[in-house]
Amino acid sequence: MRPLSGDQVDEAVAGCVAALRAAVDRDWEGVRAGRLEWSCRRAAEHIADDMIGYAGRLAIGAQGRLPFGVSIQEDTDNAGVLDVIRSTGALLAATVRAAPRGARAFHPYPFGSADREGFAAMGVAEVLLHTYDIALGLGLPYEPSEGLAESVLTSLFPHVQPGPAPWPTLLWATGRGELPGRAPVTDWRWRNNLVIPAERLTLTGIRPAAARDLRLGGDGGFEWLDGEPYEGTREASSSMVKAYESGVHRPEFGIFALVRHEDGRAIGGIGFHGVPDEEGRVEIGYDLVEGARGRGYATEALGALAQWALARDDVDMVFATIEHANIPSQRVVSRAGFTRATVDEERIAQDEYDMDAGLLLYIRRT
Known part of the structure; x- marks a missing residue:
């Protein structure tokens, strides 16, 4: 099992862009992102916002949320939104690579902080799960590598028993799918290490x-x-x-x-x-x-x-x-x-x- 690093952030973002680029000419604002209350456009902006927020906190070891985020101009087309995801993903990947081994910064779930692997895992999780939501809303095929899904599970869901395959298990653990023999998940949080x-x-x-x-x-x-x-x-x-x-x-x-x-x-x-x-x-x-x-x-x-x-x-x-x-x-x-x-x-x-x-x-x- 590879330790999560900037490489996995890059891989996740590349998979997101490849999957969604096929629908850049579609209406993302008027389509709901899977089971979310957000539109596909809002879900895409959320990916970028989280990645820049994670990068900012990890870069300085912030002890709380930072008062900034991503605001994409209203007239930006969907291809431009994907460029913002690529850019913020690259910033998070670079920050994870540059962070010292013991670096930690604020994240509320569940113990108040995360290390560089935790921030990489959270970034990958945001990309994988919300790309899935957007793809589901737009009717696009999307499935990340088993390695990425398993890395998220072992980093952020250590309390979840592994299932028959990592990606369906991650979808189930986040209320997005079903697993045979397991009750549906209606409330969930990931868990950074203590x-x-x-x-x-x-x-x-x-x-x-x-x-x-x-x-x-x-x-x-x-x-x-x-x-x-x-x-x-x-x-x-x-x-x-x-x-x-x-x-x-x-x-x-x-x-x-x-x-x-x-x-x-x-x-x-x-x-x-x-x-x-x-x-x-x-x-x-x-x-x-x-x-x-x-x-x-x-x-x-x-x-x-x-x-x-x-x-x-x-x-x-x-x-x-x-x-x-x-x-x-x-x-x-x-x-x-x-x-x-x-x-x-x-x-x-x-x-x-x-x-x-x-x-x-x-x-x-x-």
Whole structure:
């Protein structure tokens, strides 16, 4: 799976222009764009407006919406509208390419910001979906590549179980189509990845595509301190991919790369072993590459993630299980505010929740 970049923005825009150019002599203002309330002309202007807005925000790391947009002159013909889409698409593609790896800017859904891959994905999504709407209204054939549709799904819809093919799944997920065995979608939002700040680190949510790459031995799009992640991160990525493919993945309870502020390198992974249970308990795990150990990074990351989880209404307790001989990890959790469970709590965990008798239970509550 290719990481989303300016190349995919260019590809999406080229496909849009190729599909719609066949109808530039038609009346776009008087034709409704598919199921939207907009005209085809309005939907085309919306594509351009979003792309210039995304480019502007990402370019400066804006912390809110910027007070500008695209206004196309009324006497512009449809070919001119397509030129505006080409131009704004090129600006977004160039901005994504130029943005630093850790750049983020405002977007409301759902965590208040997006990175350069997120802005690329949102730009591609706007182009694909609204080109489909316009083409549907004008009676034109349109279907983007499976690679583009899958990239949007794995970047912006990590909560959606993959379907038999990416493009019909994306149409279903955005209320534009049907999938056998799934209820129609009437309300939807895409989901950019979550980041949680810490003092020296950023906990960066790992997307399904990056988890797949990590599972297969890749770098997941991160620059790792020792050249590659520790094996535990790869194992956690494999579990996350299985959860995604089975439709039970909740992105905020997935895994995070620990990205160091001083050099932008990933130094480890941290995350949850699943979603909170009915009693609000959730298990946490972590690892560091060898070159980052002994500097308090694990304690810092563990404290930040536990604090984030315990601030939620659906989490009452975060716990970790550690081998008896792993004294350094026991010290890490203790410094992060976890306490050793009582004998009775450990016995219950062993009897009722199949915790290995060779492990120690550490817990942190609200």
